Amino acid sequence: MSASEYTFNVASSCTKCSACSHVCPSGIIVMTADGPTLPNAKICIRCGHCVAVCPVGALDLSLTPLANQKPIDATLGIDSERAEQFLRSRRSIRSYRKKEVAAADLTRLLEVAHYAPSGGNTQSVSYVVINKREILGKLSALTLDWITEMSKVNASMRSYSNLISISRETGTDVIFRGAPALVVAVGSRKMPIVRDNARFSLAYAELFAPTLGLGTCWAGFFEMCSSAYNKEVYDLLGLSEEQMVVGALMVGYPKYHFKRLADRNALDLRFL
Template sequence: MGEYGPEAIAPKDCIACGHCVAVCPNEAIDHSLTPLAGQLPISEFNKFSAEEAERFLRSRRSIRSYKKTAVPREKLLQLVEIARFAPTGGNTQGISYVIVEDKETLRKATEMTIKCLENDPVLGTRYHAIVDAYREEGTDVILRDAPSLILTTAAKEFKNGRENSIFSLTYLELFAPSLGLGSCWAGGLEFYALMEDSPMLELFHIPEDKVITGAVMVGYPMYQYKRLVDRNPLDVAFFSPGKVTV
C-alpha cells in the first residue's frame, strides 16, 4: 500500500479514519488524508488501570451551580479541541462550535426559552415551576447562571449532526474536570434552540446553512463533590438463541 494507503485498493470505501496508519507496527504505511507525521505514538502514554478508568468515569457530575468567575478562553478552546477527537458516524465529523461568553446574550437565551415554555399549552403546564421560579425569583434553571455556553452546529442537510454532537460534547464534559471546570447539558435551551426555525439561530449568529445541534453549560463549580454516588442496580441479560430471558 505504501504511501497511498488502502484507498488505492478501494478508494470509494476509504473514510479517512487513519486506522491503517495507526495499526502498522513498523510505520510502513502512510496516508495522504491522515499522515503518519500527524499521529502520536500511544506507547508514550500511560493507560488507565481498570480501577482508575472506572473512578474517572464515575466522578463525572452534572454541575448546576457555578462561580461567577469567567472561564479563560484558553481553557474553552482546550475543551472544543478535545471534543473534535470524539468518534463520529462513519468518521463524518462535520461539527462546528460556537462559544458564548456574553452575559446579556445568555440572559436573552434564557428569556427566549422561558417565553417558549409559557406560550406552549402543554409545556407551560408541565414546567410551570421553572417559569414561576424565573419570573418571581429570578432563578435561572435554563442556563444556571453559567458564565459560558458551548454550542455545536452542523449543516442543515447533515443527517448525523445531532448524534456526532452528542459524542463530541460527551468528550468535552469528561475532559472538563481536568481543567478544574464543570459542565451540564442545557436540555431546556436545546428544546427550543434545536428547532430548525428557532429564533436562537439569529441570536447566536448561526449561518443560514447550519442548525444548532447541542448545547452545554461550562464554568467553575461552586461546590466540590467528596464521594462517588451510586445508581440503580445493573439490569442486564445475556442473549441465548431460542430462550427468553425474564
C-alpha cells in the same frame, strides 16, 4: 486534497502483518506479496486507522498523514479502577463560581471533544461558544418564552411552568444556571446522524472538563427550544436556517465539589 490526488507510501520496514487492511472500515486496502496497496481511495473516510495501527510506522497516506499522528504514550494509561472512579465521578454541575473561563481552556476542551467518534468519520459538528453575559441572558429569556408557549399546547411542558415563575420572580437563571459559558454544537439539517455525533462530542467534553478544573451540564431546555428553527435564537448565534442546534453544554468552574460516588439503579443486563 481529494481522494483522486492521494499518495499511499509503504516503507521497506513494512512487515506485511496485514493489520492495516484488517482495520480499514471501508475494506479498500489490498494486501499483495509486496505489501499493502490502495487501488482506489474514492470511498476512504479518512479515519487514519491504517496509518495509526502500523506497528513500525511504515505506512503513510496523504489523506491522513503520518506526520499529523501523535504516538500513544503507554505510560499515561490508567488501570480499570481509576478509570471507573473517573467515569463515575462525573456530575452535572448546576452551581458555578462567578469566574470567567479562559478562551484557551474552552478551545482545549473542544479540541479534545472533536476527536470523539462520528458516523462514517463525517466530523460533522461545529461549535459556537457564548461567554458574554448579555447574550446568555437573551438566550435564557428566549428559552423561557418558548417554555411558556409550549406549555399552552403541550401537557408535559406544563410541569415546567414553575421554572418561569422562579426565574421571573427571583431573577434566577434557571436555564443556564449562571454558567459563565455555553458550548453550542451545530450541524446541518440535511445530515440525519449529526445529533448523534454531537452527543459523542459533548460527552467527551464533559468527561475532559474536570481535568481543566471545569464542570458542565447539558442545557436541555435551550437545546429543545433551538432544535426547531428560531430566528431570534439563530440570529444571536450567527446561524443560518440550513444549520441546526444539535446540543448544548453549560461550562464553568464548580462552586461545590462532590466527595462521594452516587449510586444508580441496579444494572439491567441479559446475556443471550
